Amino acid sequence: MEALQLRNVAAYCSFLEDNEAEWLVLDGMCRVTISRFYRDRSVYEVLSNKVLPELIQQAEEIGDKIIRFWSAGCASGEEPYTLAMIWDYVIKDKTSNEFSIVATDADNVMIERAKNGCYSPSSIKNLPEEWLKNGFTKKGSSYYIKPELKKHVRFVHQDIRDAAPEGKYNLILCRNLVFTYFSEELQKEVLKRIESRLYPGGALVIGIHENLPEGSATLTDWFAKEKIYRKPTDG
Numbered sequence: 001m002e003a004l005q006l007r008n009v010a011a012y013c014s015f016l017e018d019n020e021a022e023w024l025v026l027d028g029m030c031r032v033t034i035s036r037f038y039r040d041r042s043v044y045e046v047l048s049n050k051v052l053p054e055l056i057q058q059a060e061e062i063g064d065k066i067i068r069f070w071s072a073g074c075a076s077g078e079e080p081y082t083l084a085m086i087w088d089y090v091i092k093d094k095t096s097n098e099f100s101i102v103a104t105d106a107d108n109v110m111i112e113r114a115k116n117g118c119y120s121p122s123s124i125k126n127l128p129e130e131w132l133k134n135g136f137t138k139k140g141s142s143y144y145i146k147p148e149l150k151k152h153v154r155f156v157h158q159d160i161r162d163a164a165p166e167g168k169y170n171l172i173l174c175r176n177l178v179f180t181y182f183s184e185e186l187q188k189e190v191l192k193r194i195e196s197r198l199y200p201g202g203a204l205v206i207g208i209h210e211n212l213p214e215g216s217a218t219l220t221d222w223f224a225k226e227k228i229y230r231k232p233t234d235g
């Protein structure tokens with residue numbers, strides 16, 4: 001309102017009615033972009049110790065060599081880079097499989113920050129000490145993600161309300177976005193799209209304080225406390 005020199009909310013509403021493009025501006029101002037590396041440690045522990053070994057075994061049984069991840073609403077890259085660290089520091093020695101990560105966000109500023117990979121101490125404070133040492137280069141008070149982790153993640157500017165990356169995924173993380181900020185109707189619509197992108201037997205992780213909309217999912221609880229769901233193998 002200040003930028004447009006409008007007096008009050010009523011004046012802004014009427015400006016919106018007359019200027020369709022303003023909706024995009026408003027939409028861009030409504031995003032919450034907070035994230036952290038290793039956010040909700042227990043979730044990442046279950047992913048490392050239980051979910052990924054099982055997904056890898058399942059892929060091996062059908063002769064698939066690549067495990068595919070999608071991080072939806074990836075903010076500045078904290079979530080997909082945490083996955084890359086888990087793979088390199090926990091999983092890699094136990095499998096000959098490879099992995100790939102696509103990370104999407106509707107906010108171009110976030111995508112550019114993610115590609116840049118520069119973080120403040122508060123973003124990385126949850127990470128195990130060893131990973132911090134191995135995964136970043138410190139310059140002044142900033143931490144730069146190392147190129148060997150960066151190379152695993154492909155960042156794409158995309159709005160989950162009307163698009164999803166091509167292909168199928170073994171693991172999709174959609175945390176602290178759709179199931180917090182969207183209407184129930186939109187949650188159901190997006191969930192359908194997410195499910196269609198999961199391989200049979202694949203897993204969906206939502207935020208630890210989130211719930212799936214009632215009566216809509218074919219997914220079953222896998223690790224209920226960590227909000228990890230699984231698509232049936234015959235799904």
Ligand SMILES: C[S@@+](CC[C@H](N)C(=O)[O-])C[C@H]1O[C@@H](n2cnc3c(N)ncnc32)[C@H](O)[C@@H]1O
Nearest residue numbers: 031032033035073075105106107159160175176
């Ligand atoms: C609160 S952050 C969550 C980040 C991360 N998933 C986590 O849990 O730490 C939500 C992210 O979703 C992005 N976002 C908001 N609306 C979106 C949309 N319609 N499509 C894709 N990303 C969106 C925001 O830009 C922001 O980066």
